[in-house]
Amino acid sequence: MGILKVALIELIRRPGRNGLIVLAIVIAVALLTSLSIVSDSANTTILEVITRTGHTLTVRPAGVSGNKGDNVSPGTVSSSDVVLGQYIPESAVPHIAKIYDEAIKTGWEKKGGLVSRPGIGEISIQPPTWAPRLYEKTDVDGIQTIVAGVDFYKEYFVRFWWDLSSGTWPEDSNRLRKAREDEAVLGGTFASVKGLTAGSSVTVKNKKFNVVGVLQETNSADDYMVFIPLGTAQKIFNKEGFVSLLSVRAMCPKCPVGDAMVELNKKVTGITSVSQLNIAEVQFEFFNMLYKFLLSIVLATLAVGFFSIFNTVTGALYSRVKEIGLLKSVGASRFQLLRLFLYQHLILGLLGGSVGFLAGVGMAYILNSLLDIGAIIRISTQYFWIALSLGVVCSLVAIFYPAYKLSRIKITETFRTQWEV
Amino acid sequence: MMGSFIEVRDLTKIYHVGEQHVEALKGINLDIEESDFAVFMGHSGSGKTTLVSVIGGLTKPTGGTVRIEGVDIWSHDDKAISKFRNKKIGFCFQSFSLLPSLDVMNNIVMPLIFANGGKKDRDKIREKAVSMLRELDMVEKVAAFPSELSGGEQRRVAIVRALMNDPDIILADEPTGELDIRTEQEVIEIFRHINEEYKKTVIVVSHTLAWIEKAKKVFVMKDGVLYENVADPVTLLMGGC
Numbered sequence A: 001m002g003i004l005k006v007a008l009i010e011l012i013r014r015p016g017r018n019g020l021i022v023l024a025i026v027i028a029v030a031l032l033t034s035l036s037i038v039s040d041s042a043n044t045t046i047l048e049v050i051t052r053t054g055h056t057l058t059v060r061p062a063g064v065s066g067n068k069g070d071n072v073s074p075g076t077v078s079s080s081d082v083v084l085g086q087y088i089p090e091s092a093v094p095h096i097a098k099i100y101d102e103a104i105k106t107g108w109e110k111k112g113g114l115v116s117r118p119g120i121g122e123i124s125i126q127p128p129t130w131a132p133r134l135y136e137k138t139d140v141d142g143i144q145t146i147v148a149g150v151d152f153y154k155e156y157f158v159r160f161w162w163d164l165s166s167g168t169w170p171e172d173s174n175r176l177r178k179a180r181e182d183e184a185v186l187g188g189t190f191a192s193v194k195g196l197t198a199g200s201s202v203t204v205k206n207k208k209f210n211v212v213g214v215l216q217e218t219n220s221a222d223d224y225m226v227f228i229p230l231g232t233a234q235k236i237f238n239k240e241g242f243v244s245l246l247s248v249r250a251m252c253p254k255c256p257v258g259d260a261m262v263e264l265n266k267k268v269t270g271i272t273s274v275s276q277l278n279i280a281e282v283q284f285e286f287f288n289m290l291y292k293f294l295l296s297i298v299l300a301t302l303a304v305g306f307f308s309i310f311n312t313v314t315g316a317l318y319s320r321v322k323e324i325g326l327l328k329s330v331g332a333s334r335f336q337l338l339r340l341f342l343y344q345h346l347i348l349g350l351l352g353g354s355v356g357f358l359a360g361v362g363m364a365y366i367l368n369s370l371l372d373i374g375a376i377i378r379i380s381t382q383y384f385w386i387a388l389s390l391g392v393v394c395s396l397v398a399i400f401y402p403a404y405k406l407s408r409i410k411i412t413e414t415f416r417t418q419w420e421v
Numbered sequence B: 001m002m003g004s005f006i007e008v009r010d011l012t013k014i015y016h017v018g019e020q021h022v023e024a025l026k027g028i029n030l031d032i033e034e035s036d037f038a039v040f041m042g043h044s045g046s047g048k049t050t051l052v053s054v055i056g057g058l059t060k061p062t063g064g065t066v067r068i069e070g071v072d073i074w075s076h077d078d079k080a081i082s083k084f085r086n087k088k089i090g091f092c093f094q095s096f097s098l099l100p101s102l103d104v105m106n107n108i109v110m111p112l113i114f115a116n117g118g119k120k121d122r123d124k125i126r127e128k129a130v131s132m133l134r135e136l137d138m139v140e141k142v143a144a145f146p147s148e149l150s151g152g153e154q155r156r157v158a159i160v161r162a163l164m165n166d167p168d169i170i171l172a173d174e175p176t177g178e179l180d181i182r183t184e185q186e187v188i189e190i191f192r193h194i195n196e197e198y199k200k201t202v203i204v205v206s207h208t209l210a211w212i213e214k215a216k217k218v219f220v221m222k223d224g225v226l227y228e229n230v231a232d233p234v235t236l237l238m239g240g241c
Helices: A003-013 A015-053 A090-111 A152-158 A188-194 A230-236 A257-267 A276-318 A321-329 A334-370 A381-407 B048-055 B078-088 B104-116 B122-135 B151-164 B181-197 B233-238
Strands: A056-061 A129-140 A143-150 A164-167 A183-186 A201-204 A207-215 A226-229 A245-249 A271-275 B006-017 B020-032 B037-042 B063-068 B089-092 B169-173 B201-206 B217-222 B225-228
Touching: A003 A015, A003 A334, A003 B104, A015 A276, A015 A334, A015 A381, A056 A257, A056 A276, A090 A129, A090 A245, A090 A257, A129 A152, A129 A201, A129 A230, A143 A152, A143 A188, A143 A230, A152 A226, A152 A245, A183 A188, A183 A201, A188 A207, A201 A226, A226 A230, A257 A271, A257 A276, A271 A276, A276 A381, A321 A334, A321 A381, A321 B078, A334 A381, A334 B078, B006 B048, B020 B048, B020 B063, B020 B225, B037 B048, B037 B181, B048 B063, B048 B169, B048 B201, B048 B217, B078 B089, B078 B104, B089 B151, B104 B122, B104 B151, B122 B151, B151 B169, B151 B181, B169 B181, B181 B201
Parallel strands: A143 A226, A183 A207, B037 B201, B037 B217, B089 B169, B169 B201
Antiparallel strands: A056 A245, A056 A271, A129 A143, A129 A245, A164 A207, A183 A226, A201 A207, B006 B020, B006 B063, B217 B225
């Protein structure tokens, strides 16, 4: 039996007090771990959305807020643009496109992007693709849902992150196949709720549509929609010549879409332009603020919690004063006693850190759900090592001073009731 | 010329309690030979426990020297004095002599953990512990915890532990305190046996007069002063000269 084994036996034989110390460490570690996981996951999700949709700009009728997805949520960054009952005339699209092009070009020139660079030459901007949408809410096979009239070719180009879970795309990227007027693509959630797959059919406004493809879920309002050709939608909803939304994907790296957004909002009346990058940046800032706020609360709580750990540890140690005297009397040196206590608290710290990590992961899922953050929770081993280190550091820091003090205590003081003067 | 096995010279100990200074030891001189059986008697507060704890390396004196085999023990640092306690002295205390969280076997081998990390000759050590427990009729209690033992049994386990490192000196503070007369006699007999059979130097602090007839030397402490070779220790203890 070595000092480590003595430490272990002592821990096992005192489950109550040691359990309290572990619990305090678990709470501290779990709080910080969950907060870090949620914050990092939210930021990663936002960054992914920025990467995915960063150069996309949407234009919708002015004075209308989105029906769904206006809440700040990284998973729905591209879905706050569903506008019903307000339209943009298709005739306005060339004017909008022109202002957009000019703003992008000016923005690039300001950045020096279009200036010839030695060895590279002039960077060209490809003409952007404008994807129009017409939204109408209607009954589709017994469910009130949003039907989106789209240009499948342009839509596929702008929403390049889309994937099909089954079937084919009505109009491929080479335009070798043209979408037929009775073809439909279903959002992932709508299809799974209705139990529909490619090859099924849906009825919209008494017109039967063949489902040629089903989208994979995108965690956006698209998941609940039925997509049909724009021309057909305009016809059956009597909205010929109108659209509800225009999306454009900028075709240059780090395109100044923010500049284009400002210019459009300034120069075109009756529309509101929104840069997805802008939304994501606002969300990013919001989550960072939320994180800092929660972190400050957690740190304040931890500071109080640390004193509670310190008190529990000190109390536990001072209740063992006589044991310490006994250990010293049988030959334990200060260093050996210190080792004994540090071993014990290393074990408690490792235990608290491990359990705290697991509790933190659980809390991260709960926090994500309760705050409706919508982040995709990602757990990496790095959190485990941080949690473990935090547990050990908390435990060792709490024990070190009282252990150091007690290891120096005079033996006769520990037997005060017995060793008389 | 070689001095005594234990040689105490001009030993003083002053306790500072607030503004007060309590002189617990007033220039004690003392010689104990190897294999002696010495008993220190005295009233509470007479200084006997302080004297023995200074000899055992537990309490640092204010002045004077304690030489054991010619070495001044209080000239050592903490590590060396811990080693000295571990190797040279086996302690027995009146109460709280065992760690409540460890069973009998682990309590007994504890001094060896601090001596060599518990790694050397593990089997031999356990054999020795079992054999000593058998000698004291305690072998069936090897896996018991202190709370499961009577006062006398606890005392016997503490004695076995004190002997585990094969120390030269056994130092016992009230080893028969709180025991009934029969168990008290048994414990005294064990100490006599240790002294005679194992040739250990036994130093006992006690109020119990039953020790007097077994001891080779009886010392009486009174107000920090040591009286040696007292013809009638009982009278001295009762207040006479």
